[in-house]
Amino acid sequence: MALRAQTGPYFGEFGGRFVPESLVAALDELSEAYALAKLDPAFGDELADLGRTYTGRPSIITEVPRFAEHAGGARVILKREDLNHTGSHKINNVLGQALLTKRIGKQRVIAETGAGQHGVATATAAALFGLDCTIYMGEVDTERQALNVARMRLLGAEVVAVKTGSRTLKDAINDAMRDWVTNVETTNYIFGTVAGPHPFPEMVRDFQKIIGEEAREQVLDLTGALPTAVAACVGGGSNAIGIFHAFLDDADVALYGFEAGGEGVETPRHAATISKGRPGVLHGARSYLLQDEDGQTIESHSISAGLDYPGVGPEHSWLAALGRATYRAVTDDAAMQALRLLTRTEGIIPAIESAHALAGAIELGTELGRDATILVNLSGRGDKDMDTAARYFGLYDGGER
Amino acid sequence: MRNVGSVIAGRNEEAAGALIGYLPVGFPTLDESVEAAVALVENGVDVLELGLPYSDPVMDGTVIQAATQQALANGFRLAHGFEAVRRVTERVDAPVLLMTYWNPVVQYGVDRFADDLAAAGGAGLITPDLIPDEAADWIAASERTGLDRVFLAAPTSTDARLRKTIDASRGFVYAVSTMGITGARSDVDRAARTLVGRLREAGSPASCVGVGISTAAQVAEVLEYAEGAIVGSALVKALADGGVDAVGALAAELARGTVRQ
Numbered sequence: 161m162a163l164r165a166q167t168g169p170y171f172g173e174f175g176g177r178f179v180p181e182s183l184v185a186a187l188d189e190l191s192e193a194y195a196l197a198k199l200d201p202a203f204g205d206e207l208a209d210l211g212r213t214y215t216g217r218p219s220i221i222t223e224v225p226r227f228a229e230h231a232g233g234a235r236v237i238l239k240r241e242d243l244n245h246t247g248s249h250k251i252n253n254v255l256g257q258a259l260l261t262k263r264i265g266k267q268r269v270i271a272e273t274g275a276g277q278h279g280v281a282t283a284t285a286a287a288l289f290g291l292d293c294t295i296y297m298g299e300v301d302t303e304r305q306a307l308n309v310a311r312m313r314l315l316g317a318e319v320v321a322v323k324t325g326s327r328t329l330k331d332a333i334n335d336a337m338r339d340w341v342t343n344v345e346t347t348n349y350i351f352g353t354v355a356g357p358h359p360f361p362e363m364v365r366d367f368q369k370i371i372g373e374e375a376r377e378q379v380l381d382l383t384g385a386l387p388t389a390v391a392a393c394v395g396g397g398s399n400a401i402g403i404f405h406a407f408l409d410d411a412d413v414a415l416y417g418f419e420a421g422g423e424g425v426e427t428p429r430h431a432a433t434i435s436k437g438r439p440g441v442l443h444g445a446r447s448y449l450l451q452d453e454d455g456q457t458i459e460s461h462s463i464s465a466g467l468d469y470p471g472v473g474p475e476h477s478w479l480a481a482l483g484r485a486t487y488r489a490v491t492d493d494a495a496m497q498a499l500r501l502l503t504r505t506e507g508i509i510p511a512i513e514s515a516h517a518l519a520g521a522i523e524l525g526t527e528l529g530r531d532a533t534i535l536v537n538l539s540g541r542g543d544k545d546m547d548t549a550a551r552y553f554g555l556y557d558g559g560e561r
Numbered sequence: 562m563r564n565v566g567s568v569i570a571g572r573n574e575e576a577a578g579a580l581i582g583y584l585p586v587g588f589p590t591l592d593e594s595v596e597a598a599v600a601l602v603e604n605g606v607d608v609l610e611l612g613l614p615y616s617d618p619v620m621d622g623t624v625i626q627a628a629t630q631q632a633l634a635n636g637f638r639l640a641h642g643f644e645a646v647r648r649v650t651e652r653v654d655a656p657v658l659l660m661t662y663w664n665p666v667v668q669y670g671v672d673r674f675a676d677d678l679a680a681a682g683g684a685g686l687i688t689p690d691l692i693p694d695e696a697a698d699w700i701a702a703s704e705r706t707g708l709d710r711v712f713l714a715a716p717t718s719t720d721a722r723l724r725k726t727i728d729a730s731r732g733f734v735y736a737v738s739t740m741g742i743t744g745a746r747s748d749v750d751r752a753a754r755t756l757v758g759r760l761r762e763a764g765s766p767a768s769c770v771g772v773g774i775s776t777a778a779q780v781a782e783v784l785e786y787a788e789g790a791i792v793g794s795a796l797v798k799a800l801a802d803g804g805v806d807a808v809g810a811l812a813a814e815l816a817r818g819t820v821r822q
Contacts, residue, residue, distance in 0.1 A: 176695050177692065177694065177695060178663055178690055178691060178692075178695055179690060179692065180619065180620050180689055180690055180713060180715075180737075181692055181712070181713040181714060181715045181718055181722070181726065181737070182713070182715040182717065182737055184692060184715075184717075184718065184722065185715070185717035185718065185719065186717070324626060324630070325616065325617070325630070330617065331617075334617050334618070334619050337619045338619060338620075338622075341619070341620070344717065345717070440664045440667055440668060441663050441664040441667055441690075442617060442664060443617070443619075444690075446667075451664070451668065453668070454638055454639045454665055454668060454669070455615075455639075455664040455665035455666075455667065455668030455669070456615065456616040456633065456665070457616040457617050457664075
């Protein structure tokens with residue numbers, strides 16, 4: 161079977177629905193609504209129309225030769241999801257799930273967010289469709305992404321700062337799930353990544369796979385060939401699966417996911433789930449996760465809030481197990497250096513998340529050499545990260561503020 | 562040690578039904594959690610649920626989350642769960658179920674977990690984030706070891722899912738009484754009465770209602786229609802506020818609700 165044809169609930173030994181019984185009816189309802197929507201041309205048309213007239217699809221590709229000089233001279237081509245409305249790939253998925261929410265007939269949506277990009281996208285869709293919206297965000301993340309908190313509130317969403325556990329993305333998911341268990345009859349959970357219980361990994365992938373479908377054609381048009389390698393950052397893995405999916409059955413195209421290596425995978429402070437974790441069950445799915453001997457989740461670390469997650473989507477675990485995709489780690493510092501390099505050489509300020517993929521592309525280009533073409537998913541823009549970058553590079557007057 | 566099903570059946574013959582009490586292992590310390598569990602039984606609790614603290618407890622409300630986070634911060638290890646079961650069952654003869662999220666069992670090894678729980682004198686497992694659809698390993702291990710399996714039923718469960726849950730369960734079916742997560746509610750939800758009625762119609766021999774019970778009057782109200790009443794957050798709060806004596810006193814008060822009216 162073609163790898164592209166794989167659907168949930170299981171991706172090999174990964175995936176499933178490890179959830180409280182209280183959520184099963186809602187997951188069944190969502191699965192059924194999604195299955196019907198997939199068969200209904202009107203749904204696809206409406207989503208494509210929103211993509212064209214609201215998100216700004218198709219997003220362009222940009223070749224970055226001055227940056228590529230630092231990547232072994234390989235051709236480097238960026239897929240510009242940073243140019244989407246709301247500033248990242250997250251809007252692709254959110255519009256799909258918001259349309260489904262309307263079909264199901266629920267009036268309230270909830271979502272978790274790490275960097276705030278999924279929260280902003282969800283709050284945006286809620287404003288567009290007139291839905292009530294509550295966003296759960298770890299308290300640590302509300303502090304390092306204060307600008308996105310303000311954006312969500314301006315859009316009319318309630319932002320709940322989650323104070324339990326590590327006070328980051330995983331705890332925001334726990335609280336969003338608790339909200340869903342409590343309010344399941346009125347509320348739809350717009351999940352932000354390709355993790356979680358079925359149908360989320362499959363459904364979110366389907367809403368994101370347009371990234372790779374567009375990019376595959378665009379690269380063919382530009383270069384006359386498929387890329388040598390495709391690179392993306394991986395937290396939960398939605399932008400990575402989005403750009404990988406169209407290439408899964410192109411055996412000659414190498415797929416690389418770059419996880420957050422934090423302060424180094426030899427230290428305890430990283431979020432390199434596939435590189436350093438082992439299979440287990442978290443947030444409704446069996447997949448790789450960072451955990452101790454007893455199965456307690458280990459707190460992850462990354463300078464990038466959007467990658468600071470100790471789990472990963474089950475389809476990535478499956479692709480890693482099959483050897484179809486390769487997962488490596490990129491440190492905080494390597495990502496920050498790549499962020500500055502792209503900014504200085506090309507005038508494009510990437511999100512710190514996406515900078516992990518850029519650092520990975522530098523590494524790949526050096527390995528693959530001048531004949532290689534590397535397609536990088538530039539999943540988000542860096543506006544939200546200015547404070548982190550300014551502190552990191554001492555850009556405020558008086559040096560480190 | 563008597564099994565869960567027979568204890569619940571017995572209490573429904575001699576009283577209004579069974580009182581099931583939850584406490585987390587290792588809160589506030591391992592020793593005190595053992596003493597508190599013994600105190601529950603000595604004050605009229607019929608079946609014990611000992612919770613294994615877990616880093617991501619999506620079905621627990623704030624009181625239990627705070628207690629289990631403290632237990633983890635104090636160095637709780639899975640081995641303490643088996644130790645607690647052994648120490649409690651050596652002193653009292655109420656059946657002891659462990660309540661655990663699924664990943665710790667997976668990491669320990671499902672068969673090894675079942676063997677060690679049975680060896681410690683445990684009666685079985687309550688699995689809040691494991692539905693029968695995903696439970697093939699656990700069903701096989703519990704068949705082999707004779708351990709009880711308690712799965713959850715929700716007001717939103719379809720009739721077909723209720724039948725599946727009843728078929729997969731042994732001991733009792735855990736009926737979630739409100740749509741919410743654990744935490745004391747001023748009223749036990751009407752939905753519980755409907756759910757237990759549906760479970761009985763679908764063939765459940767024993768349904769116990771949890772989530773939201775904190776007074777003897779609520780225990781009595783639940784036992785009008787269910788075979789057992791499950792109390793968690795209220796006991797944890799009593800233990801946190803007043804120690805072993807307080808949790809024993811609350812258990813004695815709650816047990817008054819099991820007296821046949």
